[in-house]
Amino acid sequence: MKPLTTKSLERLLILASLLGLAGLATALVYVLYSTPYTMVLFMAGGITMIAAAILILAWVIVREV
Numbered sequence: 001m002k003p004l005t006t007k008s009l010e011r012l013l014i015l016a017s018l019l020g021l022a023g024l025a026t027a028l029v030y031v032l033y034s035t036p037y038t039m040v041l042f043m044a045g046g047i048t049m050i051a052a053a054i055l056i057l058a059w060v061i062v063r064e065v
Contacts (some may be wrong), residue, residue, distance in 0.1 A: 004063055016056040023049035 004012070026046030030038045 001063055004060070009060065009064075012056055012060050016053040016060075020051045020053035021054070023047065023053065 023046040026038075026042045026049070029044075030042040
């Protein structure tokens with residue numbers, strides 16, 4: 001596979017960072033306001049965003065190595 005360009009690499013890393021931070025923000029909301037609705041928000045949305053960030057980072061590492 002051919003390596004990513006610097007611009008696309010930066011965009012993917014920024015996207016992964018923002019997804020990870022948004023996922024962690026849902027965990028913070030769950031800790032501060034613990035209700036069944038915030039639990040669903042964290043379990044469905046937050047974990048999905050964190051998993052997407054991990055997958056993007058793994059894909060970038062595989063492409064660059």
